Amino acid sequence: MPKPPTHTDPIVIAHRGASGYLPEHTLAAKAAAHAMGADFLEQDVVLSRDGIPVVLHDIHLDSTTDVAQRFPGRARQDGRYYALDFELQEIRQLRVHERVEHDASGRQVVAFPQRFPVEPAMFHVPTLAEEIDLISGMNRSTGRSTGLYVEFKAPNWHRQQGYELVSAVMSVLEEKGYHNRPQQVFLQCFDDLSLRRLRHELKTPLPLIQLIAENDWGEDSKVDYDFLQTAEGLADIASYAHGIGPWIMQIYRGRDPSGNAVLSDLTSLARQQGLLVHPYTFRSDQLPEGIHDFQELLDIFIVQAKVDGFFTDFPDQARAYLQRRRDQR
Numbered sequence: 001m002p003k004p005p006t007h008t009d010p011i012v013i014a015h016r017g018a019s020g021y022l023p024e025h026t027l028a029a030k031a032a033a034h035a036m037g038a039d040f041l042e043q044d045v046v047l048s049r050d051g052i053p054v055v056l057h058d059i060h061l062d063s064t065t066d067v068a069q070r071f072p073g074r075a076r077q078d079g080r081y082y083a084l085d086f087e088l089q090e091i092r093q094l095r096v097h098e099r100v101e102h103d104a105s106g107r108q109v110v111a112f113p114q115r116f117p118v119e120p121a122m123f124h125v126p127t128l129a130e131e132i133d134l135i136s137g138m139n140r141s142t143g144r145s146t147g148l149y150v151e152f153k154a155p156n157w158h159r160q161q162g163y164e165l166v167s168a169v170m171s172v173l174e175e176k177g178y179h180n181r182p183q184q185v186f187l188q189c190f191d192d193l194s195l196r197r198l199r200h201e202l203k204t205p206l207p208l209i210q211l212i213a214e215n216d217w218g219e220d221s222k223v224d225y226d227f228l229q230t231a232e233g234l235a236d237i238a239s240y241a242h243g244i245g246p247w248i249m250q251i252y253r254g255r256d257p258s259g260n261a262v263l264s265d266l267t268s269l270a271r272q273q274g275l276l277v278h279p280y281t282f283r284s285d286q287l288p289e290g291i292h293d294f295q296e297l298l299d300i301f302i303v304q305a306k307v308d309g310f311f312t313d314f315p316d317q318a319r320a321y322l323q324r325r326r327d328q329r
Contacts, residue, residue, distance in 0.1 A: 009322050009325075009326070010302055010307055010308055010309045010310060010322070011039040011040060011278070011308065011309035011310075012037070012038050012039050012040075012309070012310070012312065012315050012318045012319055012322070013038065013039065013040045013041075013042055013149050013278065013309055013310065013311045013312070014029075014030070014033030014034075014036075014038035014040070014041045014042060014311075014312070014315045015042055015280065015281050015282075015311040015312055015313050016029065016042055016044065016057060016313070017029025017030040017032065017033045017041060017042070018030075018032035018033040018036055018038075018313070018314070018315055018316070019115075019313045020112075020115060020283065020284070020285065020312075020313035020314040021115070021116065021314075022116055022123075023064065023096050023097055023098050023099075023116055023123050024057060024064065024098075024099060025043075025044065025055045025056060025057060025064075025096075025125075025126070026096050026123040026124070026126070027123075027124070027126050027130070027131065027134050028123060030131060030134060030135065031134065031138065033315050034135065034138045034142075034144075034146050035138075036315045036316040036319060037315065037316070037319040038146060038315040038319070039146065039147065039309070040146065040147040040148065040149040040186065040309075041131075041135060041146060041147070041148065041149065042149045042150075042151065042311065043055050043128060043131055043148060043149065043150045043151065044056060044057040044151045044153050045128050045150060045151065045152060045153060045165070045169050046058075046059050046083045046084070046153045046154070046158070046165070047083070047084055047158060047163050047165055047168055048083060048084065048086060048087060048088045048091055049084055049085055049086055049087050050087050050088055051163060051168055052088045052127055052168075053127060053128040053129075053165075053168050053169050053172050054083060054088070054091060054125055054126065054127050054128065055125070055126050055127070055128055055131050056083055056125055056153075057153070058083075058153070059082055059083060059084065059153060059154050059157060060080045060081055060082055060083070061081045061082070061083050061086070061091070061094065061125075062075075062080060062081045063099055063100060063101065064096055064097060064098075064099050064100075065094040065095060065096050065097065065121075065125065066094060066095050066097065066121055067081040067086075067094055068081060070093055070094060071086070071090065074086070084158070084161055084163065088127070091125050092124065092125070094124070094125055095121035095122065095123065095124070096121060096123040096124060096125055097118045097119065097121035097123070098110060098111070098112065098115055098116050098117065098118045099111040099112070100118065112285060112286070114285060115285070128150075128169065128172045129172050129175070129176065132148065132172070132173075132176045132178060133176070135148065136176070145183075145184060147181075147183075147184040147185055147186070148173075148178060148184065148185045148186070149185075149186045149188065150169060150173075150185065150186070150187050150188070151187075151188045151189060151211070152165055152166055152169060152187070152188075152189045152191070152194055153165070153220075154220035155189065155191055155194045155220065156191060156193075156194075156220045156221065157220045166194055166197065166198065166202075170198075170202065170204070173185070173206075179204070179206070180205055180206075181206070182205050182206050182207055185206045185207075186206065186207050186208075186209055186278075187204065187206050187207070187208050187209070188208070188209040188210075188211050188245055189208075189209075189210070189211060190211040190212075190213055190219045190220065190221050190223065191219075191220060191221040191223065192210060192221065192223050192228075192237075192240070193221075195208045195210060195240055195241055196240045199240040199241070200240065207241075207242040207243070207276075208240065208241040208242055208243075209241060209242065209243045209244065209245045209276070209278060210228065210237045210241045210243070210244050210245065211244075211245040212225050212228050212229065212244055212245060212246040212247065212250060213225050213247065214247065214250075228244070229246070229250060229264075229266050229269075230269075231269050231272070234269050234270050234272075234273045234275060235273055237273070237275060238273040238274060238275055241275070242275065242276055243270070243275045243276025243277060243278060243308070244266075244270055244275055244276070244277055244278070245278045245279065245280055245311075246266060246277065246279050246280075247279065247280060248279045248280065248281070248282065248288065248301070249288060250264060250266055250279075251263055251264055251266055251267060251277075251279055251301065251305055251307075252264075252288055252291075252300060252301070252305075254288075254289065254290050255290045261290075261300045261304060263300075263304060263305055267305045267306065267307060276308040276309070277305075277307045277308050277309075278307065278308060278309040278310060278311065279301065279307055279310055279311070280310070280311035281311045281312065281313065282294070282297060282298070282301075282310050282311065282312035282313070282314070282318065283312070283313045283314065284313075284314050284317055285313075294314070294317055294321075295321060298310075298318065298321050302321075302325075
């Protein structure tokens with residue numbers, strides 16, 4: 001398989017852009033992350049009803065847009081508004097806001113209360129092509145080579161609805177000239193079959209990352225994620241992918257009685273197979289239990305676990321941390 005990009009420091013991957021500061025997956029959040037020095041910007045991709053890849057974390061629109069106000073009555077029976085039920089020209093009418101969720105009583109709550117205010121909603125849902133144009137343009141004007149980190153969201157669900165997400169995304173990458181830039185593009189997915197197809201059938205030269213969830217998360221896949229974290233599972237991953245994207249709690253297991261960080265063997269097992277490790281998600285405003293600050297979190301994963309990169313909502317803080325480490329060498 002082609003080799004993935006190599007870096008001296010762990011790569012900083014802007015999780016949905018600079019989403020700690022601006023609403024996720026907006027062009028504003030991506031421009032800010034680029035300016036903050038992120039190495040890669042993440043794109044979660046779903047399809048519109050007319051088959052256009054748009055950058056959106058969920059297959060639903062209601063968590064991050066005003067779709068219920070602009071298009072009342074367009075929800076499915078489950079009460080959710082699906083991007084796949086709206087033409088692109090309708091999605092363009094929506095305004096994006098900070099993520100909201102619903103508590104057990106059904107009351108709407110803001111996911112991260114200290115972040116950008118929910119109102120006013122002044123942002124839009126970009127297409128994948130538009131985002132690539134933004135990143136390419138900023139690379140040209142700044143002389144940088146910030147890359148793409150594309151996730152195929154729920155490809156099996158799209159297929160059940162009659163749509164081929166993987167093919168649609170790869171067509172946009174080819175149109176924009178990014179389909180053959182293995183140093184500048186990662187492709188990731190929770191579904192192993194989609195990644196296997198990309199490697200063996202579509203024969204993409206782009207590095208592939210197998211995302212690892214928990215089995216009870218209800219991801220769009222029949223993968224046994226517990227198995228993927230074993231030596232045998234990681235050996236299988238190495239047959240089609242270049243790395244793994246685990247949840248941070250699959251590496252950090254808390255503290256021992258002496259207060260030392262307890263780490264799983266996932267990183268070392270992956271390294272034995274030659275796999276990159278890019279865990280998610282590093283947030284300074286949502287630290288794991290037993291972690292006192294963002295620097296301590298990064299110390300554990302970079303100094304002790306020695307990960308190859310990481311997803312963060314705060315790329316500026318991650319970049320500052322790496323700069324301090326370089327200055328101390």
